[in-house]
Amino acid sequence: MNLLLEFLLAACYFLFATLPGIAWLILLFYIKSPSVDAKVNNDPSEGLEVLTVVSQHFFWVLLTLTTWWVAWAYQSTLSAPLGFVGLASVFYAAALLIPLLLVFWFSATKSSKPRWRTCSHQLMQFAASESARGLAIRLGQVLLLQFAVFLGWSFLRKYNPELLSLEKFMDYGFIESIRNYVAVPPIDPFLSGYGINYYYLGHWLSALRSASIYKFPIAAYHFEMSFILSQLFIGVFVLVRYCFRRLRANDISRTSPMNYSAAVVAFLGACFVSFGGNAHLFYHFIKFPSKAYWFPTATRLIPASIHEFPLYSFVVNDLHAHVLAITQNISLITLFLLGAFNVKEVAKSWSKRPLLYSCLWACVQAMIFAYGAASHSWDLPTWGVLLFFLTWITTKSIKHTFLMSLMAAFCSVFLTFPFMETFFPIPKGFAWVSADMRSPLPEWLGVWSLHLIFIVILLSHSRNQIKRLTPSVLIQNPEYLGLSVLVLWGVLLIAIPEIVYVKDIYSSHPRANTMFKFTYLSWMLLGVALSVLLGHYLLSPFERLSSTKKMVVQSTLALVVVAIALAGSFGYTFLAIRSQVVRPQSQMNDINSNTPQSLKFPGEWAIVEYLKSNSLPTDVIAAAAGDSYSTMGIVSVFSGRAPIITWKVHEWLWRGGLSAELSYFCKNKRLPCPDAADTITRRYNDVETIYTSNDCQTVLQTLKRYSVRYIVLGMQEQTKYKADQHRMAAFGMTVAFISNDAILFEVPKDYSGCGE
Template identity: 25%
Template sequence: MSRKSTVAGIAMILMVLATIPLLGSDNVPFLKWWIMILIIGIGFYPVTASLFAAYTDRGWLFSKVFGVAVSGFLVFALTVCKVTQFVSLTCIGVTVVCFLVCWIYGFKKVKVEMPDVDLIFQEEALFLLFFLLWTYLAGFHPEAHGTEKFMDYGFMKAMMRSTELPAKDIWYGTEGINYYYGGQYYAVFLTKLSFTDVKQTYNLMRTLVAAFAFVLPFSVCYQMLCARILQRRKKKKLSPVIGGLLSGAAVSLAGNMHYVVYGCIGKWLGWESAADYWFPDSTRYIGYNPVVENDRTIHEFPSYSFVLGDLHAHVVNVMFVLFVIGGVYAYVRRVQEEKAGEGKWDVKTILLQPHLILLAFFIGIFHWTNYWDFVIYFVVVCCGALYGALYRYRCRAKQVVSTVLAQAVEVFAIGTMIALPFTISFDTMVSGVALAQRHSMLYQLAILWGLPVCLVLLFLAAVFLTWKRIEAPAGAEADHSEKRREDAFSREMTERAADDAKQKALAEERKALKFRDFWARAPLSDIFAGILGVCAIGLVVIPEIVYVRDIYEEYYARSNTMFKLTYQAFILFGIVMGYILVRFLTWKKEHIIKAFGAVGLVCLLWTCGYFGTAVYSWFGNVLDPSEYRGLDATAYLENVFPEDASAIRWLDETVEGQPVVLEANGDSYSDYERVSAMTGLPTVLGWYVHEWLWRGDTLDLNTRSADVEQIYTSSDPDLVEELLQKYQVSYIFVGSKEREKYTALNEAVLQQVGEIVYQDEQTGTYILQIVREDG
């Protein structure tokens, strides 16, 4: 073992020991999860190594995400198809079988060079560091309460209770979940795989994703800069590490320039609009400051999500979209390393690209984890396929077009098939696409996106203006035949200069040759950075042109579209900025480019101050370990719902399966539905606007709401029994919210139709069980 590996190993041992004073008893589930993810990474490493052969670590960090995605999906598909049940034994069995298949394949088929072991140890230490950091922070504000947390935690609890998928919708008790629940599913899959408790793993999942959100961008940028250095025939320097750290920070820790302008400069200058800056302000700027009543928008980013603690669809999917980005880069590296003759056009070669098949698999699971990412990364994959075709076929139009079309159809078809276990029972929530009637103010777009957009545009200009002077790279990235062909054209043009018509034709052909020469000789890492940057710019521009219609049309028409598109733009920009800044700062001769790099670096590091501000605002004094409260997401119950807490815990611990528990329904983002959310037990009707979005049937929602009120307030026992039978209610919860909402609560009738099985004498909260003759 080398010195570097030894140092990284000692660092990991020290971090493991540090979990005892930092996490207390929570160190047990934390270490279970770290070891589980480590084993999954080892189990799937042979296949990952063959696909990420161009990476010096052979895709070590990506093997973890790959293993979680594949084994989790197989369990999901088998459960949906009723081949097996969603239990711990199934999760373990499927994962072990996957390990065996991967290692058998590795011994028989995989032939790759040894990975950089030092880098693997260092990356694992970096992963453990950020997993521990975020887990420690989560323990200062662990409660699954506020924003979307009731929904996220409730979905997890519902799937923990259920052996079938989809589980019952906690807020629409007689039906299954009709939402993109893949993210919460993967959290539950890992929970069942590790024999841990949702109370802790709700927070462990979000801290795991946050750790991946640093190390995966680090890996991609590191590999891009390493390839660039090797292409210039130089030894590795510190620049790949610096670039990787910048990319990791830009994706997972940084805010946007709104924090710099309003949270820092505006406060220093005494601006009234910046006086009360709070960290969520950077995600609610367009439409809020100044107020535009009919154009409220959202532009969140990962560090805000990780601090806030939501485990929503777009958050969990961060680790999967980062895998896709890394996979696209691995694919285009593979194309550049093809041997002579591999560029021949044939259907078998085009459609049996293992990288694209794997990327299509991930595109498919995006149907189920976060559908917006299906559309976004389908385009990103197609852009990678386009570059691969341009390079492989030297820009010959017929081969390029046919290849890209065939591969796009293949990716879409495979993705659609992978999604079938989910889509077969899912009713779409999309109501069409419309032209944007309102647009963002230019200065607001400049504040939010000016830094990354300027860096990308400056980088593209610098690359296009200087590519001719780039020394032809050695090995896979060189194509000396293109240079010889260009010289031949020069001689031929000189010999035939007298013929004007032919001279014009030759000039046009020379232009085409230069275009082909650019794609053949320009550094791959530069081109890939350009692809990601252009895609990110497109994601920022699209909400200014069109938006996807939903129920929030009147005041928040563009809100969800801007939210989901720019969230991914932020991730793409983050990866690219680390690479661009290092390229600028190490640029030869052009001092103005280095100056741009220095300014950009200062701005990026300044935006990272958002992390510290947000942590202090949300978690408090994290430098004092004595204020650590633990990872239990339900520990807040006794403080927030003192009248109901013991009854909620009784239900959670006593009742098995998913029988329907009636509780008062209420508005979205309110404290109503605390019973269903904390237990995973379905109720007749939950958060109204959420179910309106998921179901689109307000008539049925209103009927359910009226029926719930009738059950709690009616003086007719027969009617109450009829409604209880209609919704298959097994328990009735009578607590603080029920008494608050139904002032005409008829407890005599309720106790007539049900038997009290739990009662808190001090608070008056009780639970009725409905006993039917049919059992």
């Protein structure tokens, strides 16, 4: 694949992902614009670029929920899947056309003149207005910066496009399963006969976006990671810039403005949140100065815990649920701060039409909660609290806020019905953190000392201003109120895993998941809020003529400390990318390259290509049953054909135990439901029976139990089970495909006995 084709694929993916959201944003601007003759000094487009990521995200949330519900309803009534590419194309086209039709309708109804002529005149006048041009320039700048990040990371990924390690294997399997067969729930790529029992709606969204380049699935996976990174970067950039400008606009003592300060603060904030590392690099070189640095340790420094951050996810390339939730989190941070900053204006409009605004806001919250519950439910407590707080400061009524929250919760339960109908909750309750489980102080500082330094600088440098921020003053200054709430909640998310945790199957790492999910979101909350507040307070002395020399010196010293902290953070970035992405010995590959997979497993990869062209998406295969994070199941993952069982620990987590009866999960009727005695342990034993037993009848009964259509006999099966192709042939299995010592046997449909 040449560079030009890869660039065209990247552009196609990016435009497919961004244009509908931008179309809806333009519609919003057109409706809100008071006059097509608006001047630049009163430009209604000012600050509207902040909604760019929000509009992109909420378009895809609506599209995902719509296609999800259509697929569920169609499957429930007709018991047949929809073609995913066709389904995506229809809704995507509708999403592009609806804003244009609404603009046409609004234009045509503004006058009693003939509609076509009026509409043409209105649209031409709108397009030629200064405010429309201002919006176009702002959106163009935002999209160009976002595309640059998207294209840059996609280019780096060409040096290491493999998908065999960590949980990339699982994430790609989820997306491939959804692409191959649109059903609710999607087929579990590790367990035949059952649907995915995980937060899969984010993977549904990824499969939906990948419809734009359906023939290039591996490239689509990498583009999805790059697109999420670009949304994170541009989302933080425009939000920090907007908040910084708002604080500056309210600072009446500022008399000497710095023209580029907002852009610099926004850029550094976006780089820190998106590309920055934690304080582990400092910790390592202080404690182990002569030891080689290994970047994953930064996410496992605290014993028996996980404390990842966005950059690590993008470096290891795991498209997991918490990564797919990044765009939602940045969009909701934006929504929260926009609501808090403009609470007076919103409250004024709300008081004029309370019923309408209450219903609309309840519906928006319901959509947020519904999507979050089915994509990454760990973030729901945060958004429940923040949206409740935002509603309360807007309505000034606890009773009204409770009613709207209850309405939103009720509607979200309805919206998530296709998910909750077949979902088995994974958490096992709550437990208190014992003293011996708490984080040791040196290791805790090795993770969070950068944020601690930023908070200490902020508190010490602005202590006089903070003393004046009483509750009544905060209410009158909603900018400080919104940012302060984000900082406090971010700190609380770090503290919660030191007090209580959610129980799961990992007894040796009991609070790892709780710390992981909460601190991942905390990184974004603190990153946005601290970037704005630090930039505002540290740069203010340089912009005020009334500033004393002492204030300037203090700010200079504080900026030096911040610069050193950022240098350590970005030093981690360099080492991580060099270790995992652009290694010194790595060669540039195609973005859609299957080379890492095909070189390591040439025979299995040939079988994958054969199955994708010559089998049904619902066909079940027998293949080596491996542990989690192994490559056993490569044929299933990349072909979208489910195996009897693989990835034991993950299925153990999702199904409630190795000996738990799987019949509980058999609510998806598109495949035959196994018997009540079906368990993960039994399946592992049955796979071994298929490959090792010399009893033909036993093997046949086992194959029938799981409706197996194909048997894979590749390098992994031969190594683990010492399987023999002659034994399969003696049992009457026919060779469907053979390549590089890997054989695919087909179980004849009319095969009813042995020795026939």
